[in-house]
Each structure stands twice: as structure tokens, then as C-alpha cells.
Amino acid sequence: MQTVPLGNTGVRVSALCLGTMYFGTRQDEATSFRLLDHYVDAGGTFLDTANIYAHWVPGGRGGESEALLGRWLKARGHRDRLFIATKVGFEYGDVPRSLAPHLIEAECDKSLRRLGVDVIDLYYAHVDDRVTPLRDSLEALARLVEKGKVRFIGASNYRAYRLERAHALSKANGWPEFCCVQQRYTYLRPRAGQTFDPQLAANDDLLDYVRARKDEFTLLAYSVLLGGAYTRPDRPVPEQYAGPDSDARLAALRAVAAEIDATPNQVVLAWLRQSDPPVLPLIAASTPEQMAENLGALQITLSAEQMRRLDEAGV
Ligand SMILES: NC(=O)c1ccc[n+]([C@@H]2O[C@H](COP(=O)([O-])OP(=O)(O)OC[C@H]3O[C@@H](n4cnc5c(N)ncnc54)[C@H](OP(=O)(O)O)[C@@H]3O)[C@@H](O)[C@H]2O)c1
Secondary structure (H helix, E strand, C coil): CEECCCCCCCCCCEEEEEECECCCCCCHHHHHHHHHHHHHHHHCEECCCCCCCCCCCCCCCHHHHHHHHHHHHHHCHHHHEEEEEECCCCCCCCCCCCCCHHHHHHHHHHHHHHCCCCCCCEEEEECCCCCHHHHHHHHHHHHHHHCCCEEEEEEECCCHHHHHHHHHHHHHCCCCCCEEEECCCCCCCCCCCCCCCCEECHHHHHHHHHHHHHHCCCEEEECCCCCHHCCCCCCCHHHHHHHCHHHHHHHHHHHHHHHHCCCCHHHHHHHHHHHHCCEEEECCCCCHHHHHHHHHHHCCCHHHHHHHHHHHHCC
């Protein structure tokens, strides 16, 4: 699988990261193992999970996705070939939403245990915390790196100015810096004023910020396929995305897809990868067909003219 640099880490990661949010809850063990094998057989190495996945599914408590990954890693024995990202900061069970230092440290130990690994490759602050001083959270994350429990750190659901503040604080203190931000982002644009609280969608400020730092800081995108809404009649486009430009953008997407014999989902993934700043999409799948379609996006290169048409649709 193609690889791309991850921020300032010096490490290259798979051009499509596999989200495993529902592995071990909505997807049973056998299906999850098959999907993980499918991704790895295609050369994929970059896996995304979080301590809280997926506590909101009936019967879930949080930790199921990490624990399933742990069992799969043990069964397959190829931990060293993989780049594993997990996250801390959102609430689940009796753990509050917070990036307080003691909580970061305790949750990191739990994640290491559930994953059955010695080190987490990428540890995200899953959501900004405006109560805990940013300096304290960054120092706690730096300590994890120093102790060898975490290799690199990232941010998710952060605003651009907070990322810049974190950048300045880490630099001034000689701490490791966030190498990336993971935000909600797709081809359709949210209508003005729409929110996804507690999630944050990438806005113009964030894109501008990442563009200015694109040699050292990566934008990853989640919920890129809007749960299948680009192609599935049973999945209406979420109402936050149903804006004055959405019909024009869907039409452009379908036209480009038809021209190159690809699916609209594949064009969304290719558009993200070829955008400026380039975006590293997270893919998720619950069937082998979805996985194959999503991985197939790596075979596509959109022409400059197709990118322009997609960019300008609905403007
Ligand atoms: N940082 C954050 O705050 C945050 C938030 C959300 C997600 N994430 C990460 O991002 C990953 C992806 O998030 P997401 O699930 O919201 O992504 P998504 O791409 O919007 O939705 C994935 C779902 O879409 C459907 N799907 C996938 N491929 C398809 C295809 N080719 N054709 C038709 N339907 C398809 C499947 O639904 P069915 O299973 O129902 O068929 C799949 O489970 C997660 O696993 C997680 O790792 C991070």
C-alpha cells in the first residue's frame, strides 16, 4: 500500500488508515479479524482505535475495540509491522471527559494493557479540554513519550488556534509536539452554523493552518463516507450536510465517478488525498465488499481538471 509521511515524525504510514471503532461490539470477533486481515493483506499498517470504543453500543462498556485488537495482534503476531493509534480524553464508564494529567497516565496504562503492547505508536488527545491547562496535558503526554509508553502524539477535535498554542508551548518547553490532527471532514460541506458537538469538523481556519504547516503536520479525516450516505439509499445524507451546495457537489462527484469507472466513495477518498493540504482518510468497513471498494480508492488518480471541477462544484 502507498505510504505518506506522518507530520514531523520521520515515519511513513499507510495512505489509508483503518478505523476500528465498532470492532468487538457491532462487528463480532470473526468478522473483525477477517476485516483486519483483509486490510493487512492489502499492505495496510495504520490502525485507529480509542479507549472509549464503543461504549455507546448496547452492551458496550468501552475498551472492546482495543481489547479485540490485542487478541488479533496476539493471534497474528505481527505487532512490529503495524502502526497503532489510540486516544484519550472522552468520557466512558466512570472516566470523565478530561485531559487531566493523572487521567492521561491512567488511561494510557489501560490502553497498553488492553492492546497487549509495550508502546502506543500514536496517542491522541481525543478532544480538547478547556478546563485543564493545556500546558499540564502536554507535559503529561511528554512524560509518556519520555517513559517509552508512547512514540508520537496527535490531537483530535481541536480548533486551529488551540493547535498553534499547543505548538508554541511544546516548542518552548522542549516537549514532543502534536504531529497531526484528526477531524471530521469529507467532500460535502456542512451547512453554515451546523455543529457536530462534541466532534469538530475541519473548517477553513483548520485547513489554512494545516496548509501552512503541511511539511510537519498532517490532517487526518474521519467519517469521510458519512456512514455510506454517498451511495446508499438507506443512508440519507446527514441533515447538517444538506446545504445549498450539496446537490451540485453530489452531481459533480457522480459525474467524475462515472467518467473513471469508480464509485463516489472512491472519488471522495481520492479527492481528500489529492487536496491541498493532503488529507489522510480513515476508512471503516463492516463487510469485505466495503473494504475492497474503499481500498480500491488507492488505484485512482484524479486529473487536475477533475479536481478543479470537484473543488468548484457548488461554490
Ligand atoms: N476522532 C474522532 O472523534 C472520531 C470520530 C468518529 C470516528 N473516528 C474514527 O474514524 C473511523 C471511521 O469513522 P466512521 O465510521 O464515522 O466513518 P464513515 O466512513 O463515515 O462510516 C463507515 C461506515 O460506512 C459504511 N461504509 C463503509 N464503506 C462503505 C462502502 N464502500 N459502501 C457503503 N457503505 C460503506 C459502513 O456502515 P455499516 O457498517 O453500517 O454498513 C461503515 O461502518 C472510526 O472507526 C474511528 O476510528 C474518529
